[in-house]
Structures are given as structure tokens and as C-alpha cells.
Amino acid sequence: MNVYFLGTGTSQGIPVIGCSDIVCKSHDLRDKRLRVSVWIHDENFSLVIDCGPDFRTQMLKSECSHIDALLFTHEHADHTAGLDDIRPFYFQQGDIPVFAHQRVLANLAKRFDYIFENENKYPGAPSVTAIEVVKNVSFKVKNQSIVPVNAAHGSLQVFGYKIGDLAYLTDVKTMEDSEIDKIKGVKVLVINALRTEPHPTHFNLEEALAFIQKVNPQKTFLTHISHNFGTHEVIESMLPPNVFVAYDNLELII
Numbered sequence: 001m002n003v004y005f006l007g008t009g010t011s012q013g014i015p016v017i018g019c020s021d022i023v024c025k026s027h028d029l030r031d032k033r034l035r036v037s038v039w040i041h042d043e044n045f046s047l048v049i050d051c052g053p054d055f056r057t058q059m060l061k062s063e064c065s066h067i068d069a070l071l072f073t074h075e076h077a078d079h080t081a082g083l084d085d086i087r088p089f090y091f092q093q094g095d096i097p098v099f100a101h102q103r104v105l106a107n108l109a110k111r112f113d114y115i116f117e118n119e120n121k122y123p124g125a126p127s128v129t130a131i132e133v134v135k136n137v138s139f140k141v142k143n144q145s146i147v148p149v150n151a152a153h154g155s156l157q158v159f160g161y162k163i164g165d166l167a168y169l170t171d172v173k174t175m176e177d178s179e180i181d182k183i184k185g186v187k188v189l190v191i192n193a194l195r196t197e198p199h200p201t202h203f204n205l206e207e208a209l210a211f212i213q214k215v216n217p218q219k220t221f222l223t224h225i226s227h228n229f230g231t232h233e234v235i236e237s238m239l240p241p242n243v244f245v246a247y248d249n250l251e252l253i254i
Helices: 055-062 082-095 102-111 175-185 206-213 232-237
Strands: 002-007 037-041 045-049 070-071 096-099 128-132 140-143 144-153 156-163 167-170 188-192 219-221 244-246 251-253
Touching: 002 055, 037 055, 045 251, 055 082, 082 096, 096 102, 096 140, 102 128, 144 175, 156 175, 156 251, 188 206, 206 219, 232 244
Parallel strands: 045 070, 070 096, 096 128, 167 188, 188 219, 219 244
Antiparallel strands: 002 037, 002 251, 037 045, 140 144, 144 156, 156 167
16 A cells, blocks of 8 residues: 655645745755645555645646545645645546545535535536545445544544554544554554644644554654644654654655
């Protein structure tokens, strides 16, 4: 299974517009971060988790030419605002299956009504097949089983996903022990770590490292990185063995 990090930045991305700090002015390509998203695929399936405002650029950079499904973690704009850019996939493949919590599907149907409506449809608009993700109910994309992992982003419910030996979680602040049990001992954990200082709705580094200890994966990659965290090189110097900073266009094979 291949894991391609399409984006590893927070809602503003890096560099941040108008910012002149050392991270935003860095010449290290690993410090250039689009909004958080990931492409997971093998010879049997291809899916993308989250579809933010950088989706078109991410698809072109990754050379992704087919998706069997879009999975959403939650409805915030940095995870959903690129939905219109599924049009080339729709023109080639037909309706795109979209998996999300019912609340998220309702939010998307309101914001992108021209995509979700079936009557009087504009001929240039894409169409989707909306499929509800339910806590404790696994589902399949092609023949790949996927386990939703429930978490909280402050007071907002979010889903992460366990796909084979990968657990992909972002925008997490708290998680029940019963949900952590679902992902214990995975080969690869991807988890958000916004910065070193505490944040009301995201793990900071200390919280992410404590969470990693509970899960006990073979390797962990941090994502949803803020420019307030530091450069890629500085962040990596803070980390224990087997914990790494993900960066845009990083590819893993599990």
C-alpha cells in the first residue's frame, strides 16, 4: 500500500500570506506545506482523505489520475473547499463516492448544492454518491476494508481512518480509550501536531507524543504542521526515534 502526503500544513498553509518568519521564508522544500490531505492506493484501490483548497495542485503534483472514493474527516474548509475540483475525475469516471459523517454530508450538500442536487443540474457540474460513515461500522472501498476512528476536534466530532496497517488521524484533540484500542500497534500512525504550545482544538507536540505512546505504532509521522512549530529540521530535532515529520510529496510504502 502506498501513502502519498498531498499536504501536511494547517489551515493557512506554509508559507502564510504576508508572513516573514524563518519558517515561511525557508528555502527547504519540506517547509512548503499545502493544506492537509493524503492519497492512499495500491493496485486495487485509490482513495483520497480530505479535499481542501489545494486539491487541484495536489492532484497534478502527485500525478493521481483515478480515485475510487473521497473520505472526509470533518467539514472545515481546509479539508473540504476543493470539492469542485473533482470535476475531471467525474468526467472520466462518473459519480464519485464520498464517505463522511452525516453532519458533514449535510454541510457539503448545503455549500455545494449544485454537486449534490439531481434535478436541473448544470451540465458542467460534477456529481457524487454520498455515503454515511457511522461510528463502529467499517466499510469498503473496492475490496479494501476501512475502520472509522472517532475523535474530537475541540467540541467537534471528527473521523480518522484505519486502512490496513495505517491509521490516519488529523485535527484530533481528544479520543476515547475504546477508539485508541482500534489502532493500537499499527505499523504506521499519522497524527496531527500543530505546534509546541497548547491549542484548544489540536494536539500540540507533547500531547501527540503522549498519544503515540498509547498507540505504540512501529512508526509515526506528524502532520497538520503550523508555521509556529518551527522548520522541518528543527522539529525533527525534538522527536524521539521512530517519530518523523511528514512533508508534502513524501511517499511511504506499507
